[in-house]
Amino acid sequence: MEDSIKSWTAKRKTTLVIEIIQGETTVSEASRSFDLTPSEIEGWAEDAKRGMENSLRANPPDxxxxxxxxxxxxxxxxxxxxxxxxxxxxxxxxxxxxxxxxxxxxxxxxxxxxxxxxxxxx
Known part of the structure; x- marks a missing residue:
């Protein structure tokens, strides 16, 4: 991913979270590389986990x-x-x-x- 990202779209956040989940990078590395707080990145990861859980439910609420x-x-x-x-x-x-x-x-x-x-x- 590029180091000079100014706007974090959902697609960019997803890409970063997937990289973290797959072990390609860590939260601390991403935090330093993109000048973000670790809590911000961890929040994105938590949101992604909730979204995944909801999408795998039998009848997910919209x-x-x-x-x-x-x-x-x-x-x-x-x-x-x-x-x-x-x-x-x-x-x-x-x-x-x-x-x-x-x-x-x-x-x-x-x-x-x-x-x-x-x-x-x-």
């Missing part, structure tokens, strides 16, 4: 659906945190109802988190 699910979870956590900081009792049931109408499902850990916060302020 990218937009995954993004909307992550966004909904983050919004719920932000709401719970801001309510907790303000000393208000979180209305997590309403948040869950809103999220379920968007077609996304919350994992039990997020529901437990919201329920735990609600109990603290009850």
């Amino acid at each position: 990218i937009r659906q995954q993004y909307e699910m992550q966004l909904s979870k983050r919004q719920l956590l932000t709401e719970v945190r801001s309510n907790a900081e303000a000393g208000c009792r979180p209305v997590w049931a309403a948040s869950c109802a809103v999220l379920s109408t968007r077609g996304s499902t919350l994992t039990s850990s997020y529901l437990r988190l919201a329920a735990g916060r609600a109990r603290r302020f009850a």
Whole structure:
């Protein structure tokens, strides 16, 4: 790969991650060669692993659906945190109802988190 890359497209990132996976280069070598942080390259590798795992599933959710699910979870956590900081009792049931109408499902850990916060302020 060229050493003077200014814009890292998905194709270039993929090529670099594949080179690392195949043992042609290491994260530290790539970091020095392309003036990138090791954590940035490792992040690309983690994203690639998640993408590979999803593509090998029997019924993978599409990218937009995954993004909307992550966004909904983050919004719920932000709401719970801001309510907790303000000393208000979180209305997590309403948040869950809103999220379920968007077609996304919350994992039990997020529901437990919201329920735990609600109990603290009850």
